Every structure is written in structure tokens, then in C-alpha cells.
Amino acid sequence: MSLTAAQGPLGPTPAGRFSAPVPAGVVYVEPHPRRVQAVRDGQKVIDTEAAVLVHRSMRPLAYAFPLDVVGTLPCEPLPEAPGYFTIPWDAVDEWWEEGRRLVHYPANPYHRVDCRPTTRRLRVEAAGEVLVDTSDTVILFETSLNARLYVDPAHVRTDLLRRSGTTSYCNYKGHATWWTAVVNDTVIADVAWSYDEPLPESLQVGGFLSFDPEVCTVTAELPAGSVMPENMCDGSCAVPVRVG
Numbered sequence: 252m253s254l255t256a257a258q259g260p261l262g263p264t265p266a267g268r269f270s271a272p273v274p275a276g277v278v279y280v281e282p283h284p285r286r287v288q289a290v291r292d293g294q295k296v297i298d299t300e301a302a303v304l305v306h307r308s309m310r311p312l313a314y315a316f317p318l319d320v321v322g323t324l325p326c327e328p329l330p331e332a333p334g335y336f337t338i339p340w341d342a343v344d345e346w347w348e349e350g351r352r353l354v355h356y357p358a359n360p361y362h363r364v365d366c367r368p369t370t371r372r373l374r375v376e377a378a379g380e381v382l383v384d385t386s387d388t389v390i391l392f393e394t395s396l397n398a399r400l401y402v403d404p405a406h407v408r409t410d411l412l413r414r415s416g417t418t419s420y421c422n423y424k425g426h427a428t429w430w431t432a433v434v435n436d437t438v439i440a441d442v443a444w445s446y447d448e449p450l451p452e453s454l455q456v457g458g459f460l461s462f463d464p465e466v467c468t469v470t471a472e473l474p475a476g477s478v479m480p481e482n483m484c485d486g487s488c489a490v491p492v493r494v495g
Contacts, residue, residue: 253362254279255308259395263309266395278331279306280315283360287314289338290323290345296324297343302337304357311356313337354420364423365392366401366455371472373400375462376479377442380433382408382467389456389474391421400471401459404445417441430460432467442467 253259258266261277283304289297299320305313315335316326324343326336338347346353369390375383385406388407391399418427419441425446443460446453462469 252392253359255310255312257395258397261306262395263307276308278308280304280329280332280335283314283357285349287357288347289343290347291324291343296322303332304360305331305337307327311340313340314357314358316434353422355422358422359394362394362423363392364394364452365390366390368455369400371400372463372470373402373472374470375442375467377411377432377439377467378437380408380411380432380434382411382432382442383460383462384402386472389459390422391453391456391461398473399461400473401456403459403463407460412443415441419444423450424456425450439466 252451255261256263258264258267260267270413278421283302284300285302286300287302288295288299289408297316297320299316300428301319301320302314303316303409305315307313310340315329315332315337317334318336320328321338323334324338324394326338329335329337340356348358351358369388370386371388371390372386373383373388374381383402383406385402387403387406389401391401393399411432411434412430413433415429415431419427419429421427425448427444427446429441430445432442441463443462445460446456446463447458464471
């Protein structure tokens with residue numbers, strides 16, 4: 252998604268510009284010399300270093316494989332790379348890349364998460380109560396997406412939060428826990444999320460909270476150019492899914 256979504260160079264609202272126009276609908280295909288494995292019914296049906304990555308505007312990143320790798324799996328030819336075929340993500344039970352299980356789509360080599368301690372102020376209100384008002388925050392920069400502020404629970408009215416029945420997953424931050432605000436008789440679902448066991452690149456926000464400006468009032472001192480609310484990503488790079 253880094254190249255083709257949100258503010259990426261081939262996305263709908265690129266942050267920068269090319270010196271010459273890029274044709275609409277351009278697709279970028281590149282070699283991906285990492286070990287990609289797929290498992291179905293407990294059997295390894297793909298084990299290859301011959302995959303290519305397919306970057307297509309406003310579509311999730313995808314693998315494509317030579318026909319001899321695809322075997323009997325359902326597939327479609329990739330017009331932009333003759334001899335290569337794409338496989339539906341749900342055609343197998345598990346996808347792995349170099350020992351990490353993937354969810355939703357391949358991990359993007361151009362996607363970076365960078366967490367920095369900062370003194371940018373974050374103030375959050377819900378149902379007339381202030382949940383957060385601090386300048387002791389961590390800013391998370393994520394390729395092609397708006398920056399987000401995360402805050403230590405010590406600075407949050409956690410007495411007004413309850414663990415939600417919603418979860419989501421990000422290939423760059425991990426599994427997210429969502430939180431609901433309960434203020435007197437008002438219940439506001441999924442006002443915040445946190446990563447209890449983040450992936451290595453996001454360890455600095457482990458256990459910290461970030462708040463959704465679409466369901467509560469968030470005043471965040473963000474870098475110029477950041478827009479609230481963020482319409483391309485909910486902070487987890489995945490649609491929240493209610494469980495239980």
C-alpha cells in the first residue's frame with residue numbers, strides 16, 4: 252500500500268510530485284527475493300523465492316508467481332508480467348514470509364514505521380470528559396499515512412475505558428486491542444486502540460493508546476500536512492473486526 256495508497260507516490264493524493272506525469276493506472280511489478288510460503292490443509296503448497304510484488308493503485312499489495320510455483324491453486328494471469336499468476340489470498344490457509352505469518356496482504360518493503368518521543372500535545376474529550384491532556388507523547392510516522400500520536404496509559408483516564416470486543420491487525424504494528432469509553436450513561440464504542448505486543452518496528456508504542464477522531468474529539472499537534480480525521484487508515488491499517 253505504501254506506493255499506491257493515500258499519500259504514496261502512486262496513490263490518489265501523493266505528498267510529492269514527479270518531474271513528468273505518470274500514466275493513470277500504472278502498475279509496478281518487481282522481483283521479491285524473499286522466501287514466501289503458503290499452507291493449505293496443513294500442507295505446504297508454495298515454498299519459493301521466485302515471487303514478484305504487484306503494486307496497483309488503491310489495491311492491496313499482491314504476490315504473483317510463475318506457473319510452476321502455482322501448481323493446482325486457483326490463479327489468474329498477470330497482464331503486466333507475462334508468465335506470472337496471482338492467487339486469491341484466501342485460496343490458502345496461511346501465508347508466511349521469512350518466518351513471519353502474514354495477515355490480509357504481503358508486507359511492503361517500502362513501508363516504514365518510525366516512532367519518536369515528542370512533546371506534541373494531545374487532548375481527547377468524550378461525552379464532556381477529558382480523557383487525555385498531555386504533551387508527553389510518542390509520534391508514529393508511517394509511510395504514506397498521516398502521523399499519529401500515542402500516549403502512555405498513565406496520562407489517560409483509563410477508569411473511563413473498557414476493553415472492546417473489536418480487534419484488528421497491521422502487518423507493521425501487530426494485533427490491536429480496541430477500547431470503549433463509558434462516561435456516566437454514555438457509551439462510545441472503539442474510541443482508542445493499543446498494541447499490547449507490537450511487532451519489533453513498533454515496540455516504542457507498546458501498550459500506548461491512540462484515539463479515533465471520528466468518534467471522539469481529538470486535538471493533536473501534528474506535523475503540517477497531516478489531516479484529521481484520517482480516512483485511509485484507522486491506525487491499525489485494517490478494518491476493525493468485532494469478535495466474541
